[in-house]
Amino acid sequence: MLHSARSRERSRHSPRTALLVPALLTALLGPMLPAGTAFAATAPVTAPVAASATVGLPENPAGASTAVSATVTGAATVCGPEERTVGTLGPAVLGRGKVIMTVTGAALRDTDRVRLYTQDYRAESTTVSVSPDRRSMRVALDLTGAPPGNLHASVITHYGWEYQRSGVTVVAALRATAVPVVSVVPVVSGSSVVGGKVTASAGVWSPAGETYAYQWRANGAAIAGATASSYVVPASVLGKKLTVTVTAHRTGHLSGTATSAGLTVAKGAAPKATKAPVLTGTVKVGRTLTLNRGTWTPAPTSYAYQWYANGRAVAGATRGTFTLTKAQRGTKITVRVTAHRTGGLSGVAWTRATGAVAG
Structure with a gap:
């Protein structure tokens, strides 16, 4: 009975049972040994020491005049095309x-x-x-x-x-030593405004994060898609408290989170007329004047009009055109244009006064 062994990798190995299968030994060695030879596996051994087997020869092997012995070596390694x-x-x-x-x-x-x-x-x-x-x-x-x-x-x-x-x-797990700070561009009385761009710093962490993630929130609720360090404030968060939660990640550590102080979102800046509105047409009773509302920035989402005669509002005259009547004879006509922008303040511009309306 012989044993084979495999040296240990510089580690300690947990027990692993291995047996040499008698049927396999019979197939491999049977043709070389006398009839009646029996094979049996010994008691299980633990890896990496190899398994062993016992070869039992018949007491009176036919035609044998000398002693017969067999050596079986079973390596306790895992079979496969690639070394583990x-x-x-x-x-x-x-x-x-x-x-x-x-x-x-x-x-x-x-x-x-x-x-x-x-x-x-x-x-x-x-x-x-x-x-x-x-x-x-x-x-x-x-x-x-x-x-x-x-x-x-x-x-x-x-x-x-x-x-x-x-x-x-x-x-210890990551912890924040300073909360993230939010700076607002532009700043309007210390508040963020619709249409403004807010930017968050990551804050100071110990130990330092390797990467940082951002989530902007309105009244504590996460804003879908708002996960960059900067955020352009939409009209949908007007009047709400805007905060940002920063998450610091570091390999092998729990992620740490910290949330900035809240900023109330105010209305954005009013649109301004970069090109003043003007009136076109013949200033005469029975003729129609047409308003060109001018050019505005930022772009308004809607406009409102009010026509005036000698500074007095003309009832019902709130469209882009106006047909002069006898009531306006001798008066000078002006129009006030109001530019509205969702989430922002409204801007106002006036046309120049026309000459007196002819009869």
Whole structure:
């Protein structure tokens, strides 16, 4: 009875039972041995020590004048086209809480797992994903109750071997040391305005975040799609409190969040006429005058008109055209144009007065 062995990788291995199958031995060695030879597997052994087998020869083998012996070597390695290996495990510094770690190697499977432990504490991972080439995998661990300081680390493979790796250090989760600050462009009495652009700083964090995410909110409710550091304020949030929540991300740490102070959204600036409105047409009873409302910025969403005769409003004259009547004979005509913009203040401009209306 002979044994074969495989030296250990510099790690400690968990027990793995292995047996040499008698039927396989019969198929391989039977033709070379006397009739009546029997094969039996010995008691299970633990990997990486190889399995062994007993070859029982008949007491009086036919035609045999000398002793016969057989040697069977069974290597306790996992068969397959690619060598199973475990490489790196990281990161080396983890925050208390739910964390993600990465394992590299070859022929990794979703049943492989990471174990972090001390004499009095142990946490084991669940698999998040395995790369298509099976050379890296991401695993999740819950270190909420982990003691701060150093933990031993090992990777336990799907075939039962445990590879010890460099330990990890557990530190406190991310926390904010300064809340994000929101600056408003333009600033109107310290308030954000419809149509204005607001910008958030990330704030100051300890330890520093590697990346930051932003979520703008109106009266505490998340605004769909408002996830950049800058935000152009729409009319839909007029009168509401605008805040931004910043989330700091760092590998191996819980994400931290902080929310800015609220700013009440005010109406935006009124449109201004960059080209004044004018009247065209013959200023005579029975003739029709037409209003050109001019050019405005920012662009209004609607306009309103009121015609005047010698400064007195003409009842019902609120359209873009007006037909002069005898009531306006001898008067001078003007029009007030009001430009409205949703969420903003309204702008006003006047036409120049016409000459006196002829009869």
